[in-house]
Amino acid sequence: xxxxxxxxxxxxxxxxxxxxxxxxxxxxxxxxxxxxxxxxxxxxxxxxxxxxxxxxxxxxxxxxxxxxxxxxxxxxxxxxxxxxxxxxxxxxxxxxxxxxxxxxxxxxxxxxxxxxxxxxxxxxxxxxxxxxxxxxxxxxxxxxxxxxxxxxxxxxxxxxxxxxxxxxxxxxxxxxxxxxxxxxxxxxxxxxxxxxxxxxxxxxxxxxxxxxxxxxxxxxxxxxxxxxxxxxxxxxxxxxxxxxxxxxxxxxxxxxxxxxxxxxxxxxxxxxxxxxxxxxxxxxxxxxxxxxxxxxxxxxxxxxxxxxxxxxxxxxxxxxxxxxxxxxxxxxxxxxxxxxxxxxxxxxxxxxxxxxxxxxxxxxxxxxxxxxxxxxxxxxxxxxxxxxxxxxxxxxxxxxxxxxxxxxxxxxxxxxxxxxxxxxxxxxxxxxxxxxxxxxxxxxxxxxxxxxxxxxxxxxxxxxxxxxxxxxxxxxxxxxxxxxxxxxx
Ligand SMILES: [Zn+2]
Numbered sequence: 001x002x003x004x005x006x007x008x009x010x011x012x013x014x015x016x017x018x019x020x021x022x023x024x025x026x027x028x029x030x031x032x033x034x035x036x037x038x039x040x041x042x043x044x045x046x047x048x049x050x051x052x053x054x055x056x057x058x059x060x061x062x063x064x065x066x067x068x069x070x071x072x073x074x075x076x077x078x079x080x081x082x083x084x085x086x087x088x089x090x091x092x093x094x095x096x097x098x099x100x101x102x103x104x105x106x107x108x109x110x111x112x113x114x115x116x117x118x119x120x121x122x123x124x125x126x127x128x129x130x131x132x133x134x135x136x137x138x139x140x141x142x143x144x145x146x147x148x149x150x151x152x153x154x155x156x157x158x159x160x161x162x163x164x165x166x167x168x169x170x171x172x173x174x175x176x177x178x179x180x181x182x183x184x185x186x187x188x189x190x191x192x193x194x195x196x197x198x199x200x201x202x203x204x205x206x207x208x209x210x211x212x213x214x215x216x217x218x219x220x221x222x223x224x225x226x227x228x229x230x231x232x233x234x235x236x237x238x239x240x241x242x243x244x245x246x247x248x249x250x251x252x253x254x255x256x257x258x259x260x261x262x263x264x265x266x267x268x269x270x271x272x273x274x275x276x277x278x279x280x281x282x283x284x285x286x287x288x289x290x291x292x293x294x295x296x297x298x299x300x301x302x303x304x305x306x307x308x309x310x311x312x313x314x315x316x317x318x319x320x321x322x323x324x325x326x327x328x329x330x331x332x333x334x335x336x337x338x339x340x341x342x343x344x345x346x347x348x349x350x351x352x353x354x355x356x357x358x359x360x361x362x363x364x365x366x367x368x369x370x371x372x373x374x375x376x377x378x379x380x381x382x383x384x385x386x387x388x389x390x391x392x393x394x395x396x397x398x399x400x401x402x403x404x405x406x407x408x409x410x411x412x413x414x415x416x417x418x419x420x421x422x423x424x425x426x427x428x429x430x431x432x433x434x435x436x437x438x439x440x441x442x443x444x445x446x447x448x449x450x451x452x453x454x455x456x457x458x459x460x461x462x463x464x465x466x467x468x469x470x471x472x473x474x475x476x477x478x479x480x481x482x483x484x485x486x487x488x489x
Pocket of ligand 1: 039040077078079228286287
């Protein structure tokens with residue numbers, strides 16, 4: 001028994017060593033990489049728009065470089081996928097599975113295991129600019145500039161910790177830079193939320209152009225968030241428009257306009273670069289997008305089946321559904337006003353608008369949009385044998401879970417994690433297409449409401465370099481290093 005365990009450990013370590021990025025590399029002179037991350041950008045929409053001649057710059061990239069799909073991580077949530085992007089490691093190696101860790105606190109960059117591609121380039125004497133990459137809060141010292149992105153706690157002292165070096169805050173102030181659109185505006189007015197998304201992204205373009213024009217770098221990474229935020233709400237309308245050509249409410253146009261905005265952004269960035277000689281441009285998303293027709297609360301299901309103690313669930317449900325979603329949302333909206341007032345207070349010093357994931361009750365992230373993380377901590381287990389029994393029972397139950405309306409199976413597959421790695425959930429449940437896991441509800445299944453889109457496991461990748469085709473998001477960091485060291489020309 002112990003022999004097989006140690007053999008397993010050795011094999012695992014060999015695998016990790018093989019995958020691990022080097023600590024230092026020899027950077028080639030006159031080689032630069034710019035990465036534009038488009039969170040949640042969906043290739044099928046980009047292709048549709050390209051076929052209609054609406055994305056000339058994406059078209060250019062595809063023609064002279066390459067464009068393809070790449071595999072995201074399991075689970076295919078933003079914090080997990082972007083962590084794999086920057087470390088070249090699988091989730092079980094870097095340890096980030098959600099915005100929220102098992103103990104209910106926000107995940108931070110300090111918990112991220114492995115070296116990031118930014119650290120390696122920095123340590124090798126290269127200059128790095130990293131703007132708005134998830135899981136980089138608190139920002140840390142690199143040879144260059146780092147501006148954090150979500151998850152970020154919401155308190156008065158965050159801004160200094162979100163920007164390295166902190167004297168760059170003055171420049172952000174001048175630009176009027178915002179970290180994240182205020183998602184609570186959804187409950188006030190969709191129109192205001194959409195405007196906020198576009199405003200935040202436009203400021204990001206101003207910053208990007210300022211940095212490309214005035215700063216030296218070997219590696220430049222920046223992530224745009226709008227595709228993800230807009231598609232979560234408007235996916236249904238885009239889908240309808242692509243099939244029927246009808247866009248009664250004009251919502252589909254908002255999303256398609258955002259892709260055109262990304263295309264113009266690509267064009268502007270390419271104007272700064274020398275793609276024939278020195279520079280390589282990479283764009284990628286962290287996951288794709290698809291429909292969410294039905295919401296499923298696995299928290300409720302697991303409670304009804306007796307796997308989770310009802311008292312936990314009741315406490316959580318009290319916070320949301322029983323008080324009534326509208327009252328809860330009104331409360332959150334009020335709360336957001338107070339919180340947005342805090343940065344306003346702080347604005348005397350910084351004028352930086354800020355909303356982060358820290359605003360939201362961590363418990364709501366247990367059911368992620370694309371996966372349900374099941375921890376045995378929430379299930380009372382007496383001993384190891386019983387744990388195995390419960391595991392088998394749970395798998396059995398979950399695979400038999402069916403939508404009462406259609407009789408369709410709901411769980412696509414269950415990913416069983418290495419139980420000895422404490423950061424990993426014990427099981428990651430992935431739903432069938434069209435289903436979205438939803439935090440809490442009095443009903444365990446219901447029709448989709450405000451969020452009509454959800455993540456899918458295939459992301460997009462495009463590059464001005466046609467020589468190497470990555471297959472997963474884990475391949476990108478090693479690819480960047482091979483380009484920067486001149487191994488690929
Ligand atoms: Zn994402």
